Amino acid sequence: MTPLLFTPLTIRGLTLSNRIVISPMAQYSAVDGIANDWHLVQYGRFAVGGAGVVTLEATAVTRVGRITNGDVGLWSDAHIAPLARIAAFLKANGAVPSIQLAHAGRKGSSQRPWHGNGPLVQADIDRGDELWTPVAPSAEPLGEGWLCPTALDDDGVLSLRDAFVTAAHRALAAGFEICEIHAAHGYMLHQFLSPIANRRNDRWGGDAERRRALPLEIARAIRAVWPAERPVFLRLSMVDGSEGGLTEADQVAFSAALKAVGVDMVVASSGGMAGSATNQRGPNRVYGFQVPFAERIKREAGIATMAVGLIVDGRQAEAILQEGRADLIAVGRAALEDPNWALHAKAALGVDTRHETWPEQHGWWMTQRDRVLERLGPWQP
Numbered sequence: 001m002t003p004l005l006f007t008p009l010t011i012r013g014l015t016l017s018n019r020i021v022i023s024p025m026a027q028y029s030a031v032d033g034i035a036n037d038w039h040l041v042q043y044g045r046f047a048v049g050g051a052g053v054v055t056l057e058a059t060a061v062t063r064v065g066r067i068t069n070g071d072v073g074l075w076s077d078a079h080i081a082p083l084a085r086i087a088a089f090l091k092a093n094g095a096v097p098s099i100q101l102a103h104a105g106r107k108g109s110s111q112r113p114w115h116g117n118g119p120l121v122q123a124d125i126d127r128g129d130e131l132w133t134p135v136a137p138s139a140e141p142l143g144e145g146w147l148c149p150t151a152l153d154d155d156g157v158l159s160l161r162d163a164f165v166t167a168a169h170r171a172l173a174a175g176f177e178i179c180e181i182h183a184a185h186g187y188m189l190h191q192f193l194s195p196i197a198n199r200r201n202d203r204w205g206g207d208a209e210r211r212r213a214l215p216l217e218i219a220r221a222i223r224a225v226w227p228a229e230r231p232v233f234l235r236l237s238m239v240d241g242s243e244g245g246l247t248e249a250d251q252v253a254f255s256a257a258l259k260a261v262g263v264d265m266v267v268a269s270s271g272g273m274a275g276s277a278t279n280q281r282g283p284n285r286v287y288g289f290q291v292p293f294a295e296r297i298k299r300e301a302g303i304a305t306m307a308v309g310l311i312v313d314g315r316q317a318e319a320i321l322q323e324g325r326a327d328l329i330a331v332g333r334a335a336l337e338d339p340n341w342a343l344h345a346k347a348a349l350g351v352d353t354r355h356e357t358w359p360e361q362h363g364w365w366m367t368q369r370d371r372v373l374e375r376l377g378p379w380q381p
């Protein structure tokens with residue numbers, strides 16, 4: 001019997017060849033938001049490596065919505081063509097092209113992670129980075145030493161919604177088939193959701209329902225322009241990872257509301273409201289540490305979910321699906337380690353034992369080599 005991980009899944013009118021999704025992973029390697037050859041190779045190798053879906057990194061819907069100077073963007077038509085080249089390559093190699101639309105909010109104007117992951121400093125400016133004042137729901141800096149963002153007024157909030165919608169139009173023009181809205185990891189839409197960053201008292205803040213209003217409005221607006229046969233996903237942080245933040249129950253209620261506006265899948269991540277983008281530290285860091293979030297949302301909000309976070313082995317991924325805890329499996333760093341992760345998962349699950357489903361440019365040769373290696377036995381030093 002075919003493992004669930006390699007059973008195609010149809011969402012709306014789109015069929016994924018398997019249930020492995022490459023998680024969005026920002027490369028911070030664009031200039032003025034324009035994707036380049038690094039991005040083509042970075043994403044292309046995951047399609048060649050057999051993933052069902054490849055998700056492009058957090059893509060800024062406005063220039064001030066970048067996290068760093070190196071973020072990919074979609075704030076102008078000039079951004080479309082290089083992304084279209086990537087989407088076409090992914091499709092031609094069997095993967096569904098997906099893109100994550102994002103706005104950094106108060107986390108804008110940050111350093112690239114490898115330069116310190118903090119606010120920009122003189123050394124970054126000397127390297128050629130530009131500094132800008134971020135915008136956010138409230139004039140609440142991320143922490144000490146961070147720039148104080150400008151709070152958006154009502155028109156600013158509506159323009160933010162429009163920027164997401166315009167970026168979605170451009171993503172469509174570039175050929176993407178899944179649109180993922182980034183509402184996690186302490187970035188703008190998460191900031192609207194969380195009482196820690198949203199201190200407003202208008203239609204966009206105050207109680208939980210009003211804090212949800214903008215992310216829901218954006219989901220509804222994107223759903224209205226994204227073709228009915230193509231899915232819309234949304235990534236959320238199940239918990240803020242800080243005192244006094246969102247609760248799991250809040251995010252279950254948000255997920256139910258997302259379902260009602262036509263979002264097809266919730267990606268269950270966590271953390272990022274203060275400090276680093278993802279909540280990778282802490283005592284509970286175990287394999288599949290966010291799977292319980294995907295499971296809870298699926299069960300209580302009745303919406304399909306994607307599990308992500310330290311899913312490292314095909315058998316582990318298959319068990320998550322078999323146990324009905326999630327519908328799709330996202331793989332991030334394990335795919336950086338091994339871009340052929342999906343093909344290797346096929347081998348681990350007995351679907352492809354002799355490279356027979358590898359890309360034809362490689363597979364035939366590898367099958368010949370497998371026969372030789374079987375005769376030779378393992379290499380001994």
Ligand SMILES: Cc1cc2nc3c(=O)[nH]c(=O)nc-3n(C[C@H](O)[C@H](O)[C@H](O)COP(=O)(O)O)c2cc1C
Binds near residue numbers: 331
């Ligand atoms: C280099 C890198 C960049 C990332 N960029 C993004 C991003 O753009 N958007 C996002 O939602 N998550 C981002 N993440 C988080 C991953 O998508 C994923 O949720 C996280 O790494 C946990 O999954 P893993 O254990 O499979 O890596 C990034 C992670 C890494 C390692």
